[in-house]
Amino acid sequence: MIRREISLFLKNVPGELGKLTAFLGDAGINIDAITIQDASSYVQNLFEARGKSLKRLASSASYSSMRRDSADFSLIRLLTDKPEDAIALLEENDYLFDSKDVVAIDITNKPGEFAKMTKKLGQEKININYVYGSVSDSDGKCLFVFCPEDVAFAESIFEGGKY
Numbered sequence: 001m002i003r004r005e006i007s008l009f010l011k012n013v014p015g016e017l018g019k020l021t022a023f024l025g026d027a028g029i030n031i032d033a034i035t036i037q038d039a040s041s042y043v044q045n046l047f048e049a050r051g052k053s054l055k056r057l058a059s060s061a062s063y064s065s066m067r068r069d070s071a072d073f074s075l076i077r078l079l080t081d082k083p084e085d086a087i088a089l090l091e092e093n094d095y096l097f098d099s100k101d102v103v104a105i106d107i108t109n110k111p112g113e114f115a116k117m118t119k120k121l122g123q124e125k126i127n128i129n130y131v132y133g134s135v136s137d138s139d140g141k142c143l144f145v146f147c148p149e150d151v152a153f154a155e156s157i158f159e160g161g162k163y
Contacts, residue, residue, distance in 0.1 A: 002155050003104040004083035005145070008090065008097035009073045013036065020076070023093070029086050033104070033145050034078040035132035077132065079145060081106060101151045105158050106141045117144060117158070124152050 010016045017036070024031060048140040080086045090097050107113045112153065121128060126148045134143040 002101050003079050003145070003152060004087075004099050005077055005079055005102040005147070006083065006086055006090070006097055006099045007077045008077065010076055012072055012074045016055075016078075023089070024080065024086060027085065027089055028068075028082070029089070032079045032080040032081055033134040033143050034076065035130060036077075038063055068095050100147070102145055102147045102156070103151060104145045104155050107144050109135055109140055109142045112141075114144065120157060121146075121148065121154065123159055124153070125146075126150060126157070132137055147163055 008020075010020060021031065079102075087097075087099055105117070107117060118128070129147045129149065131144070131146040133145060146154070
């Protein structure tokens with residue numbers, strides 16, 4: 001199923017995530033899945049990718065400065081049950097964010113299920129840019145969230161829950 005993911009930067013200080021989650025919760029918006037990473041690792045990966053492509057966007061000094069500055073922030077990616085409401089709320093309160101389509105699929109929480117899905121994506125030549133998940137319990141379902149290069153094609157592979 002195609003879902004709208006929200007990506008935002010938060011200050012990397014105690015209490016900021018609590019403010020965001022309370023803010024969404026108070027508005028009746030549930031977080032279905034979330035991933036958090038130090039923004040410096042995100043920036044580092046971006047720089048490494050640019051280096052491999054040989055496209056320099058800035059001087060080495062600028063890259064170093066951006067990496068240091070980015071350590072002050074965390075990159076949050078999340079799925080909510082009401083993405084339009086969450087986006088409106090973030091806009092009204094001047095959060096810096098972006099949104100995009102990703103694929104989210106419920107899978108059985110047992111060994112090998114994730115492997116079946118990722119193998120199928122590989123067979124179809126679909127690259128996964130990043131992935132995260134959410135598990136309810138060992139007997140329940142998992143929510144597998146991934147950002148492929150071709151969202152619509154990837155979703156079509158898993159229609160009807162088959163992989």
